[in-house]
Amino acid sequence: MPATHTDKAFEQDLRDLREKLLAMGAKVEALIANSVRALTERDSPLAEKVVSADREVNRLEVEIDDLCRRILALRQPAASDLRLITTALKIVTDLERIGDLAVNLAERAMDLNMVPPLAPYVDIPRLADLAQQQVKKALDAFVSGDADKAEDVLKGDDLLDALFLKIFNELLAYMMEDSKNIRRATALMFIAKHLERIGDHAMNVAEMVIYMVRGKDVRHPRSRNLTAE
Amino acid sequence: MPLQSPSPRNKMEARELTLRYGSKVAIRTISLAIPEHQVTALIGPSGCGKSTFLRSLNRMNDLIPGTHHTGTILLDGTSIHDRALDVVDLRRRVGMVFQKSNPFPKSIFENVAYGLRVGGLKDKAALSARVEKSLRGAALWDEVKDRLDESALGLSGGQQQRLCIARAMAVEPEVLLMDEPASALDPIATAKIEELIHELKSTYTIAIVTHNMQQAARVSDRTAFFYMGELVECGPTEQIFTNPREKRTEDYVTGKFG
Numbered sequence: 001m002p003a004t005h006t007d008k009a010f011e012q013d014l015r016d017l018r019e020k021l022l023a024m025g026a027k028v029e030a031l032i033a034n035s036v037r038a039l040t041e042r043d044s045p046l047a048e049k050v051v052s053a054d055r056e057v058n059r060l061e062v063e064i065d066d067l068c069r070r071i072l073a074l075r076q077p078a079a080s081d082l083r084l085i086t087t088a089l090k091i092v093t094d095l096e097r098i099g100d101l102a103v104n105l106a107e108r109a110m111d112l113n114m115v116p117p118l119a120p121y122v123d124i125p126r127l128a129d130l131a132q133q134q135v136k137k138a139l140d141a142f143v144s145g146d147a148d149k150a151e152d153v154l155k156g157d158d159l160l161d162a163l164f165l166k167i168f169n170e171l172l173a174y175m176m177e178d179s180k181n182i183r184r185a186t187a188l189m190f191i192a193k194h195l196e197r198i199g200d201h202a203m204n205v206a207e208m209v210i211y212m213v214r215g216k217d218v219r220h221p222r223s224r225n226l227t228a229e
Numbered sequence: 230m231p232l233q234s235p236s237p238r239n240k241m242e243a244r245e246l247t248l249r250y251g252s253k254v255a256i257r258t259i260s261l262a263i264p265e266h267q268v269t270a271l272i273g274p275s276g277c278g279k280s281t282f283l284r285s286l287n288r289m290n291d292l293i294p295g296t297h298h299t300g301t302i303l304l305d306g307t308s309i310h311d312r313a314l315d316v317v318d319l320r321r322r323v324g325m326v327f328q329k330s331n332p333f334p335k336s337i338f339e340n341v342a343y344g345l346r347v348g349g350l351k352d353k354a355a356l357s358a359r360v361e362k363s364l365r366g367a368a369l370w371d372e373v374k375d376r377l378d379e380s381a382l383g384l385s386g387g388q389q390q391r392l393c394i395a396r397a398m399a400v401e402p403e404v405l406l407m408d409e410p411a412s413a414l415d416p417i418a419t420a421k422i423e424e425l426i427h428e429l430k431s432t433y434t435i436a437i438v439t440h441n442m443q444q445a446a447r448v449s450d451r452t453a454f455f456y457m458g459e460l461v462e463c464g465p466t467e468q469i470f471t472n473p474r475e476k477r478t479e480d481y482v483t484g485k486f487g
Contacts, residue, residue: 003480003485003487004485005483005484005485006484006485006486007484010484076443077483078442078446078470078471078482078483079469079470079471079472079473079478079479079482079483080479080483081483082470082471083471083472215471215472216472
């Protein structure tokens with residue numbers, strides 16, 4: 001059990017920050033799930049809900065940024081507190097981008113729901129599950145300060161990439177088979193790409209969690225070697 | 230990353246220094262190096278031993294009855310307790326600036342010239358030159374050059390503290406010890422002292438005790454955290470304030486006070 005701050009108001013600020021980030025994370029996870037359900041269940045009203053629910057995510061982004069700026073200005077945080085604030089400022093951008101990608105996905109779903117499906121959706125829900133799990137795991141790692149779990153997220157990205165490539169090749173085959181498939185296959189390709197990108201944002205979050213916990217920046221190891229020379 | 234200069238040599242170094250006031254242990258087996266031309270900040274709660282350690286570096290604790298120590302303090306590799314070493318000479322080489330500015334009830338000029346006169350300098354032109362150089366070095370010259378004969382007690386708190394720094398610098402020490410040099414000053418005077426510390430470190434080696442952690446973060450290259458008479462951790466200041474190794478350091482710099 002970590003010691004608490006002698007200044008209780010500061011302690012409360014940090015608790016608020018964690019809670020807001022958690023709330024934002026939960027909303028983002030729901031956006032991903034609902035946007036894909038809107039596609040697989042051909043539920044366009046649900047897709048519209050995704051679009052409006054994203055505004056909540058945007059609002060939380062602004063609130064969290066405000067709170068971080070206030071803490072930086074008034075509390076001059078140090079050590080793990082400083083790493084928490086800088087991490088929050090960065091992961092909030094990734095979460096907001098995930099929300100935007102879910103909105104894009106929902107919009108593609110609305111288009112696709114107006115035409116007969118190209119084929120049964122099998123791999124796309126699987127890719128969505130993987131992406132959502134990655135986001136969830138990255139957020140769990142953030143909440144529990146678990147760098148090992150964050151490392152799992154980094155390792156897990158290969159699965160998403162492999163599945164995305166498989167979907168990509170399948171959709172390419174549909175397009176080559178019949179040019180009438182191109183419109184729908186392209187929309188699905190965008191959807192798959194959005195899900196793959198969501199996985200990348202989850203990775204960014206995980207990298208920042210590792211920094212927050214261990215104080216060690218694990219990003220861009222190769223680029224770093226370039227500048228060191 | 231800018232090219233790192235080769236790691237500086239240690240101007241001063243304490244090796245397993247333990248100091249007692251009577252039977253009370255004030256600091257326990259402290260081993261800490263003060264690298265040349267760097268600012269080393271000593272932080273920690275009241276009574277942690279940081280000021281005692283600072284005062285050990287020019288044997289100011291000798292003046293307190295009942296103190297005795299074990300361990301070694303080296304200045305340029307020579308023990309400062311060496312019989313051959315004159316303590317007055319030590320304090321000339323290792324100067325000190327205190328928390329409360331303590332100008333002598335004399336003129337501004339005489340405050341700075343005092344140490345030089347005691348050291349035997351009599352030539353008037355040479356005295357004037359050294360006084361001006363010290364006052365310039367302490368960023369005070371422009372403010373006092375037209376009233377050098379006025380009493381130092383008429384200066385503002387911030388000016389008095391810079392006068393004390395000028396006085397310490399006049400005898401051209403190699404190391405400057407500063408015990409809370411800005412704790413009684415307003416933010417402007419504090420900023421001037423901090424700017425001065427940045428400028429002084431190319432000439433001197435500086436060790437500073439401060440309760441203001443942001444100040445330690447701003448002015449120092451290395452930070453040492455003392456707690457209950459022990460040195461908990463010493464490292465590059467950036468590391469101490471972003472990613473300290475020890476939990477006690479972490480708790481202190483984040484404001485978690487048991």
